[in-house]
Amino acid sequence: MKALRFAASVLIIGAILALYRTLLPVNNTTVALTLLLAILGMSAGWGLGEATVASVVAVVGFNYWFLPPVGTLTIQDPQNWVALLAFLVTAVTASQLSAHARRRAAEAEAGRLEIERLYALVQAMMLSGNARKTIREFVGKVVQVFGCTAAAFYYRPSEEIFRSGAESKPVTDHDLRVAAEIEDTSIDAQHQLATAPVRLGGRSLGSMALIGPLPSEQSVRAIVNLMAITIEKARALEDAGHAEAARQSEVLKSALLDSLAHDIKTPLTSIKAAVTSLLGGAPGAETELLTIIDEEADRLNQLAAEVIEMARIEAGKLHLEKRAVAVADVIGGALAELAPALKGRPVAVEVSEGLPAAAADFEFVQHVVKQFVENALKYSPEGSPLSVSAALRSGKIVIGVADRGPGIEENERARIFDKFFRGRRHRFETKGTGMGLAIAKGIVEAHGERIWVESEPGQGAAFYFSLSASDGGHQS
Amino acid sequence: MSAGKILVVDDDPQIRRVMKATLVGKGYEVIVARTGEEALEMLPREMPNLVLLDMNMPGIGGLETCREIGAGSDIPVIILSVRNTEKDKVAALDAGADDYVTKPFGIEELLARIRAALRRSPSSPEGGPHAFRSEDLEIDFDARRVKAAGREVRLTPKEFELLRYLVAHAGKPVTHRELLQAVWGPDYGDEPEYLRVFINQVRKKIEVNPARPQYIVTEPWVGYRFVAP
Numbered sequence: 001m002k003a004l005r006f007a008a009s010v011l012i013i014g015a016i017l018a019l020y021r022t023l024l025p026v027n028n029t030t031v032a033l034t035l036l037l038a039i040l041g042m043s044a045g046w047g048l049g050e051a052t053v054a055s056v057v058a059v060v061g062f063n064y065w066f067l068p069p070v071g072t073l074t075i076q077d078p079q080n081w082v083a084l085l086a087f088l089v090t091a092v093t094a095s096q097l098s099a100h101a102r103r104r105a106a107e108a109e110a111g112r113l114e115i116e117r118l119y120a121l122v123q124a125m126m127l128s129g130n131a132r133k134t135i136r137e138f139v140g141k142v143v144q145v146f147g148c149t150a151a152a153f154y155y156r157p158s159e160e161i162f163r164s165g166a167e168s169k170p171v172t173d174h175d176l177r178v179a180a181e182i183e184d185t186s187i188d189a190q191h192q193l194a195t196a197p198v199r200l201g202g203r204s205l206g207s208m209a210l211i212g213p214l215p216s217e218q219s220v221r222a223i224v225n226l227m228a229i230t231i232e233k234a235r236a237l238e239d240a241g242h243a244e245a246a247r248q249s250e251v252l253k254s255a256l257l258d259s260l261a262h263d264i265k266t267p268l269t270s271i272k273a274a275v276t277s278l279l280g281g282a283p284g285a286e287t288e289l290l291t292i293i294d295e296e297a298d299r300l301n302q303l304a305a306e307v308i309e310m311a312r313i314e315a316g317k318l319h320l321e322k323r324a325v326a327v328a329d330v331i332g333g334a335l336a337e338l339a340p341a342l343k344g345r346p347v348a349v350e351v352s353e354g355l356p357a358a359a360a361d362f363e364f365v366q367h368v369v370k371q372f373v374e375n376a377l378k379y380s381p382e383g384s385p386l387s388v389s390a391a392l393r394s395g396k397i398v399i400g401v402a403d404r405g406p407g408i409e410e411n412e413r414a415r416i417f418d419k420f421f422r423g424r425r426h427r428f429e430t431k432g433t434g435m436g437l438a439i440a441k442g443i444v445e446a447h448g449e450r451i452w453v454e455s456e457p458g459q460g461a462a463f464y465f466s467l468s469a470s471d472g473g474h475q476s
Numbered sequence: 477m478s479a480g481k482i483l484v485v486d487d488d489p490q491i492r493r494v495m496k497a498t499l500v501g502k503g504y505e506v507i508v509a510r511t512g513e514e515a516l517e518m519l520p521r522e523m524p525n526l527v528l529l530d531m532n533m534p535g536i537g538g539l540e541t542c543r544e545i546g547a548g549s550d551i552p553v554i555i556l557s558v559r560n561t562e563k564d565k566v567a568a569l570d571a572g573a574d575d576y577v578t579k580p581f582g583i584e585e586l587l588a589r590i591r592a593a594l595r596r597s598p599s600s601p602e603g604g605p606h607a608f609r610s611e612d613l614e615i616d617f618d619a620r621r622v623k624a625a626g627r628e629v630r631l632t633p634k635e636f637e638l639l640r641y642l643v644a645h646a647g648k649p650v651t652h653r654e655l656l657q658a659v660w661g662p663d664y665g666d667e668p669e670y671l672r673v674f675i676n677q678v679r680k681k682i683e684v685n686p687a688r689p690q691y692i693v694t695e696p697w698v699g700y701r702f703v704a705p
Contacts, residue, residue: 270490
């Protein structure tokens, strides 16, 4: 093909020279310009080599047949020397320029093609919100769009390898892992293998290998960057999807608990209102029966409240409103609410001087103290004293309630905060839901604090929980 | 003559039944509504002395109904609700309720609160002030009119009683318990959140800058004090 074009270029020049020499006598300038035109045409159409050969042939022929003395390769007139030189330089320079332009055009075309392919790759990246599926599709697309034989991607976070296309000389898993550690892209043209690490903001996501006819190094880099961005986007989408699903399920759970509370308490409201109004005017024997209904309605209400609270704690739906809380107020409030049950029980309250305010949700913390006191009442002999204390212990405010009951055996101490756990001794006698201490524990842990029990069997038990001091100073 | 006309608003038929039976037995005249919309429609026609309002109802719900009642009249409202958090209580009081009772309740407690809400202190208690006047605040206790910064402001009956009690004890700190019992009745005393809400509302109406009150000042840990400048 190339040889044919060389022969053709020589023939064309020969034909022009023969035409003007034998059939169409014109002046030398016209001949020179016609030759120049033909050479320019060749350099634009075929390339620098053909044009240069044609120029040399044209110079020799022009000199031989047209420049005096005609028929020799010598030149008489020095002016013709200049003309001939100008012709040669013009022909060669023009050929070079046009060949250069051709090369540039070819390069631009190749670049355009690669950009087009990258663009096709971007367009093909329909993010599905599933990172693994997106990666698999991407690897497949790279092979399809860039015309490689095969591609492989090593995804570091899950240690997975995705492959696509037929690998004649497969890249091993080990090669891919190594490539993820290496800083730069490596292109091995001889083995038709390119490997590159996939990184995003310095964080390694894995590595990519292309096998077969390779795109340019810039394209390999662009593919790898696209891969990183695609993974990151897919992951963000996936995370957003998870968060939304979790949020919706939380909202649903919360709404369910609220409606459960409402549905249980509504019939209890009617029962309680009806029975308490009957109690007002009932004769002796009936009073006893009505009192039972009233008390059991209360118990059912308490049970419903605790079940719902326990569910809320387990669902992580406890909504704390932390403020600066005076511990003395918490203890005072809890004792005031339990005043009827505390009748006949000496209660010693000891709050350290200058105790800082605690950062806590007042109502919930008061509930914990109430639970401790109720527990102490339940498990210690009637008339025996209780003590409630609050003091600073190694930077934490520690609130405790101690009784003079039988205490708790060591093997039961760890399980006492478990739901429905009840000490061996009390399994059949004590009424209650078995959720009180579990709820207290849930509340304390939601505050990020600790709850524990200290007991000396036979000497009584003391329940404690800690609170952090509030930085905000005293309560308003 | 009945002890008063009470409108019971609750979407639960059993609760309406038991409230009607009990309250009629105690000498009240009782009318019932199933929703907030129905209650608001009945209000101008029936003119009850008190509304017992369920918080959680389909339609516009208890809080919105309470706001609408307060906007059109000064009928006292007691909110009944299964929720017992302070946030819910404050929301109800902020909506203009006079009181808040948690379901389920003993009937004696509810009756006491109904009596407290219906009780209006005499328009001019013995020894109480008849008027207060300063540069930017004028109170006429007999006519129940308050002018702040030259503009007439409307106080609800409970807000007005609160202000009257504080003015009557001007210069001296009044404890939470004392204030609650004076304004709501002898069964009260452990509802400091009631005071927080009502004092804030009064401050918004009479103080130039409610965030830095000039007239009603907080006595930390104790209560409130009225200061005549």
